[in-house]
Every structure is written in C-alpha cells, then in structure tokens.
Amino acid sequence: MILRWTKLLSIVILFENAKGWNSSDAVSVPTIIKLQALDMWTLEMKWTMNQKEERRNQTYEIQVGRTTNMDIVDSVNVSRGSLDTVHTMVWTSQLPLNCVDHSVRIRLVSDALPYSSWSLWKTNYGEVNLTHNEIRLFPDDQVLRAGSTVMFCCIYPTETHITSMFFGNIPYTVINISPQVKAIRVENIKATNIYGVNFYPSKDRKDNDVAVNYVTFPPEKPQDFRCETEDMRTVSCSWKTRTDPNLDDPERTDNTLLINDSRAVSCNPEPNSEACSFEVIPQQILYNITLLVTNSLGRESETDLFNITDRVFPVPVRLDVAAGVLDSVVVLQLNGRFKGLLLSCQIEIEPRGRIKELDKNGSDSMQNYPFRLQHLKPSTRYSTRGRCAVQGNDWGRWTPHRPFVTEPLVTIDLWRRIRDDPNRTVTLVWKNVSSDSSYIEAYEVCVSSRNPQRSVCMNVTEKHTELPLDHHMCDITVRAVTQSGLSIPSHITIPPAYTDIPKEKRIMGNGKEFQLTWMRDSVATCDYIVEWCMLGIAPPCNLEWRNVPVHQTSLNLDADFKAGVRYRFIIYSCSAEGHRPREKHIGYLKEQEPMEYPTLDTNLNITWSSVNLKWSFNEEDPSHAGFITGYEITVQKDSEAGSDLSSFRQFVDDPHSKSFTVSGLEEEQTYTFHLAACTSAGCGPETTGTFKTRKNYHLMTVKILSPLLVLVCCCVCLWMNRNTLRGFPKETFGFLHIKALDLDEDLYEASEKIHSLSIEDCQWCDVEILPPTVAEKTWLASAEDPSCSFIGPKVTLPSFLTPSYHTNFTYMSSVQQDMPSELLETPETEATRQESDISGFSSDYVTSVATKTQL
Numbered sequence: 001m002i003l004r005w006t007k008l009l010s011i012v013i014l015f016e017n018a019k020g021w022n023s024s025d026a027v028s029v030p031t032i033i034k035l036q037a038l039d040m041w042t043l044e045m046k047w048t049m050n051q052k053e054e055r056r057n058q059t060y061e062i063q064v065g066r067t068t069n070m071d072i073v074d075s076v077n078v079s080r081g082s083l084d085t086v087h088t089m090v091w092t093s094q095l096p097l098n099c100v101d102h103s104v105r106i107r108l109v110s111d112a113l114p115y116s117s118w119s120l121w122k123t124n125y126g127e128v129n130l131t132h133n134e135i136r137l138f139p140d141d142q143v144l145r146a147g148s149t150v151m152f153c154c155i156y157p158t159e160t161h162i163t164s165m166f167f168g169n170i171p172y173t174v175i176n177i178s179p180q181v182k183a184i185r186v187e188n189i190k191a192t193n194i195y196g197v198n199f200y201p202s203k204d205r206k207d208n209d210v211a212v213n214y215v216t217f218p219p220e221k222p223q224d225f226r227c228e229t230e231d232m233r234t235v236s237c238s239w240k241t242r243t244d245p246n247l248d249d250p251e252r253t254d255n256t257l258l259i260n261d262s263r264a265v266s267c268n269p270e271p272n273s274e275a276c277s278f279e280v281i282p283q284q285i286l287y288n289i290t291l292l293v294t295n296s297l298g299r300e301s302e303t304d305l306f307n308i309t310d311r312v313f314p315v316p317v318r319l320d321v322a323a324g325v326l327d328s329v330v331v332l333q334l335n336g337r338f339k340g341l342l343l344s345c346q347i348e349i350e351p352r353g354r355i356k357e358l359d360k361n362g363s364d365s366m367q368n369y370p371f372r373l374q375h376l377k378p379s380t381r382y383s384t385r386g387r388c389a390v391q392g393n394d395w396g397r398w399t400p401h402r403p404f405v406t407e408p409l410v411t412i413d414l415w416r417r418i419r420d421d422p423n424r425t426v427t428l429v430w431k432n433v434s435s436d437s438s439y440i441e442a443y444e445v446c447v448s449s450r451n452p453q454r455s456v457c458m459n460v461t462e463k464h465t466e467l468p469l470d471h472h473m474c475d476i477t478v479r480a481v482t483q484s485g486l487s488i489p490s491h492i493t494i495p496p497a498y499t500d501i502p503k504e505k506r507i508m509g510n511g512k513e514f515q516l517t518w519m520r521d522s523v524a525t526c527d528y529i530v531e532w533c534m535l536g537i538a539p540p541c542n543l544e545w546r547n548v549p550v551h552q553t554s555l556n557l558d559a560d561f562k563a564g565v566r567y568r569f570i571i572y573s574c575s576a577e578g579h580r581p582r583e584k585h586i587g588y589l590k591e592q593e594p595m596e597y598p599t600l601d602t603n604l605n606i607t608w609s610s611v612n613l614k615w616s617f618n619e620e621d622p623s624h625a626g627f628i629t630g631y632e633i634t635v636q637k638d639s640e641a642g643s644d645l646s647s648f649r650q651f652v653d654d655p656h657s658k659s660f661t662v663s664g665l666e667e668e669q670t671y672t673f674h675l676a677a678c679t680s681a682g683c684g685p686e687t688t689g690t691f692k693t694r695k696n697y698h699l700m701t702v703k704i705l706s707p708l709l710v711l712v713c714c715c716v717c718l719w720m721n722r723n724t725l726r727g728f729p730k731e732t733f734g735f736l737h738i739k740a741l742d743l744d745e746d747l748y749e750a751s752e753k754i755h756s757l758s759i760e761d762c763q764w765c766d767v768e769i770l771p772p773t774v775a776e777k778t779w780l781a782s783a784e785d786p787s788c789s790f791i792g793p794k795v796t797l798p799s800f801l802t803p804s805y806h807t808n809f810t811y812m813s814s815v816q817q818d819m820p821s822e823l824l825e826t827p828e829t830e831a832t833r834q835e836s837d838i839s840g841f842s843s844d845y846v847t848s849v850a851t852k853t854q855l
Contacts, residue, residue: 099153231336338362410487493578536623591626594684626679
C-alpha cells in the first residue's frame, strides 16, 4: 500500500513540474532587431516582444558584454509598456565603442511571469578586428565635457608592446582590455585651450601616434539678452557670457536666433560672437526672440519679448563739419525707416560743452539735421559729436568725437637757423599752413631787439631770408601781406649765443619712420620744435621742422625719408628766451652696406708668422650709407698651384681702429688680404693686398743646435765613464752601431745652408801608421778629406811650432776594432793599464779631431 501511494505522489509531482515547464516555455524571448552606435560613446538597442496577452510595465534585464569573452561590464533593468511595438534603449559607455566589440543580450524579468530565456548576443564591432599595422588611439579630435571621467584606449598590432600611456604629458595606470587593447581612465578632466590636450601611448612616440582632444564646458545660459534697432531696418541682439570661450571653430558654440518660434537665424559670422542681427519684419510690432546656444555637449536658451517701437535708438550714420573762420556748420545724417516717429537730435561742442537740440519728424529716406555754431575763434581746435532719439525713448549712443579747426586768415609756420661762427647769421624760413582765397602779395619781417630797444621791418617775396644779427636776444615776427590786410603774426624769439651744444645720440628708424623720444624739459613754456636735415649732401641742406605739444616727449616722424641716408634731428625746448637745442640725434631710416672701401697701407710690418695691416678710412663721413661698426679682414693663403686656396676671416669691432695684426701665419708663404668696412646691414667693397711672410731663422737655429747639444752631452757622459766602460766586454755594447763621422742628414743639410759647421783645411798634419799586423787597420790623414786628419793616440809635434788644437767634431766609430789594448796606450793611461786588460774589449771611439795652425 505504501508503495502504491508513493508512486501516485511521484506522478503528481511530475505532473506539476510538467505544468511549470510548459508555462515557462510559454514566456516569449525578446528579439533584438537592431544594435547601432550613435556616436563614439552611445549604443542604441531596439527589440520586440511577442506575447499572447497584453501586459503593461514589463521589466527587462539587459546585459552589456565586452570583447569576445563577453565580459559583463553593465547590467540594467528597464521598464517598457505596449505590446508588439519596438522598444528602444540608449546605453552610454565610458570606453569608446571603437576600442573593442560590445555585445548586448536581453530577457524578460517581470514579476507576473517567470523569467524568459536570454536572447542571443547582438554585437557592435569595434576597430580591433580591422587589419592595421599602426597604433590607433580613441577618442581622437573629440570635444569632451570638462569635469567628466573619460577612458582613453589604444589599439596596437600584436608585435607592439605598450607599457605606458600619457594624457597631457602625465602618465596613467594602464588597464588591460584585451590582448591588443589597453586603456587609461582620466577623472575630472580640465578645460583646455584652443590647442587641446594630447593623448599618446609612450614618450618615444611618433607624430602619428598622438591623439588631440578638446575639453570644454556645456553651453551656459546667456546673460543680459536684449534686442534693439538703430534704423528700423535691422534688429541687433546682444548678450553676455560669464566665461570666455576656450575653443575655436569648429568646436565653438553655435548661436541661433528663433524669431517668433518660426524663423531661425544663424549667428555665427564670427567665431564665438556675442551679437546677432536680423531684418525687421514689415508690419510686425511685437517680437518674441529666442536665443539658442548649443554645442556638442548641450544646449541653453533665453527669450526676449518686446514692442519694436520701444527699442528704437537712432544713431547718426555720418557727422560732417564745414569749418569757417568764426563759425561752422555741423550736419547729422540719419538713414532709416522713421516715418511716423518724432525724432530729436543733439550736438555737443567742446571745449565749451555747449549743447544744441533740434526736433524733426522722421521719414523713410535720408535725413539731415544741420546745426550752425557761431562765435568761434579763428585757428582754434574744437570737437563735436551728436546723438538722436525717438521722443519718449532713451537717447541713442553718441557718435565718435569729430575734431575740427576753424579757418585762419593766414597761418605761417616760422622757424630759423642760427650760425654763430664767425658772426651771427639768422636764416628765417616759413611755410603757409593755411590761408584764405586772397592773394598773398608779400611777407612782412620785423626784427625787434631788446638791448637797445629798436625795431626794423622789411618786406620779402620769398619764404626765407637771412638776417645778420648780434649775439643778443631779439624777437622776430612774420606776417603775410594780403589784399585784405595783414594776417595774424607768427612770432619767434632768437636766444642769446649759447655754448651748451648737446652731444649726438645715434638712433635707427624702423624702415618706415623715425620714433623720436627725448627728456622732458620741466621749464618749457611752449611747444617743442623737432628739426631735421639730410646729411652727406652739399650744404645747405633742406631744413624741415615740426611742432610738438609741450606735454609730449615723443614723435613718430614720417616725412618721406630715404634708406641709406643719414639724418640729423635736433629737438629744441622753448622758454621765454627762445628755443634752445635740448637733444641731438643722428640716424638712418634703414642702414645699407657701405659704398666706399678702405685704403690699405703698403708699408706693413711683416714677420715670419704675422702681418700688421694698416689702412685709412673716414668712418665719420656722413655720406656713408650706415654707421660704420667695424672692418672685416679676409685672409687667403695662396698655394703653389695658385688654385687651391684656404681662407679665414678676422673682424675689427672698433670702427676707429685702423690697424690689425694677423698672426698664426706660415713662414715664406704668400697671403692675400681683403679689407672691407661694415655696417649693421653688411660689408662694402673690398680692398685687396698680397704679401709674403719672412723666413724663420730662429727656428732653423734651434733645429741645428738641438742635435748638437744632445751629441755633446752624450760624449761628455761617455768620457766621464770611460774607465768603467773599459771593464765591460765588447759584446755588451754590440747594440751600439754608430758609424764614425755619420752626422744626421738634416743636421748636415742645415749646416751646409748656414755654413756654421764647415771645417777649415789643415795646413799640415802628422800621420802615424800602425803596423797592419797588429791593428789590421791603417789610420790615414789626407788634405783632401773635408774632416781633416784622424789623429792617432801617439802624435809627435815639432818643437818649433806652437800647437793650437781645435775640436771640430765629436763622434764614435761604429766599427768594432780587434786591436789589442797595448797598442792604444798613452802616457796618461799607463797607470790604469791593469784595469783595461779585460778580455776582448777595445776602445773604439775618437773623442776629438785636432788641427794645428802655424803661428
């Protein structure tokens, strides 16, 4: 019975399990129909779900796997409704999708039903599977969000080894993604400049192994967004941002105006502009303008709602001034669609600060608003500006200041030149700065002296005159004589004679003009005068001058200057006693190479190793094309063939130095010297001279005496140790193979040249011949022998002669003599005979050769 109930219970359990299995199999598996990368970071997945009955708020579990191993990097649950529709989900990856393969699978995990089975993996393939022999870096040339965390990857060939990776020159920990992919993780990345930030795998990188990305901020909400119009034709909108843009085109922010939610206007004629405009819509009064600020990281907007008649602020497009002598006319021009509006315009004149106002109905054409200014002073500088407004609105902005000068009857610009040697002569020169239409008949020149007081006037027709004056101070006035009378006088004071002439200071132009600066004169009472003149031409030069306000101590002078010409500038300061020179400048607009060449002196100091060059040249000549800075000397060594030349250069930095010693030359060698004067622009034409160094007799003497001294020392040493040497077997000195009378070849040749070692012929010699059976040698003496006679150990002198011994050579014979020592005895060696009887040893050197001369 128990067995039966057990079987029945087993059947029931199996039946229930079968029901569960059938119900689980009834749950459909989601189907992924599409998987695509929207960009480098986002992956879009679309799937469908087929079910027999409608269920809402179904939950799906989605897993994202990476690489071929399907390493799960993310798992999310999403809820979706409606049946038999396509569901979509966008997943964002921290690692660029290009780095590795990303796979997705999905299953249903709703609480009302058992979990469905997993769908098949759907893969979005990266670039790791593509065949490349180069390193690829991601991301590259992308705009990244400042403050975010980004992963950077490197795909490399299998034979390449990546051990380090850098972001902005900072190394980061390397993360192994797959056998061919490594990555780094950078947190809180900082905003970059327009050049971006570098990402590369190692320090010894190549140029193409670097990725450059740009880091910026999402768009910020515009501040003070406002639109207005100046002419009722164009509406201009402006706004402000708290931070300046850090990127340029094409990574810049895009600005767009949305007009009345229908018409869009792009606002990027210039990169990162903060202004935009659009045309007024006819008959449109109310405007709803929305500003859209977007970039790749986001979007912001701001709206301005207004009535266009409240935003009209007219600005004159032009301000003209017709200056007269005592009055002037100022005209404001408006151009716009102002019909139906009442306009008001103002002008302001300085220095008085007066304001005049004029009202006028607007129109749709060009409108002129004329203002007459009266009670002005002649030859006076004024400044005016204007503005307009629609009545009831605020004033528009002012136009820029327009300066003008009222016309004089005649204005004379007067100057002088003073020569005090030997007598004072003042040359007056003047120019007509402006004049009326009347004809100038002549000029009245009046000279007034103070001590004694007197005044002399005369008329001249030219614009210059010479006046002989004394050395005291005087006043001079010049007026133009016209048909309507005399003009306003031009006045100048001639100071008493002065001796404090300022020193010249060198200046240089910039190729277009001279920039003059000088020290301020604290006691100056009127304008400075800058006088200039071209030097290097036949006097007198064409004198030019210019007035500079007393508060100004610099001047950019552009007066048709020429390059390569020296100019002299004198700055005069003004006081009650007249103008005195304060500073003197000389300079060139642009220096050029010299045109003159130095004159080389042919009477030079020449040694065996040096040549002292001397030349003449006027370095202070004002006709030079630049300041002489020094001299260049080119030295060429002439070979025997005349074609193979070697050269070197020497520079003389002192332009006043006219001599230079070129040392380190070879003896008895011909050299060619090229001498040229130089400026900062280069060197001019060359002067050429050819000279030959002398012979070095001192060196030859040293070469001759050195071996002689060595030989004498050796002989002295041998002589001092002669008794010791007799005790050694002759085989001990077998290595000495010194031939008798064998002098060094160089020594002999040298002695032949200077005849310092020539031997005189002996008048007579005694010759002693030893028996050949003993010595097996014959000592010969012959008058034809240049070295005179060989004197044996025993020499007999006649009694009636006074001997005079002269040692001519000291030498050692290299021939081994087998002569018994008894044959070499002398009275001086008798005492040492026992010591010299060493077996096999004989004395083989001759210490000297002596000659006798009969007195």
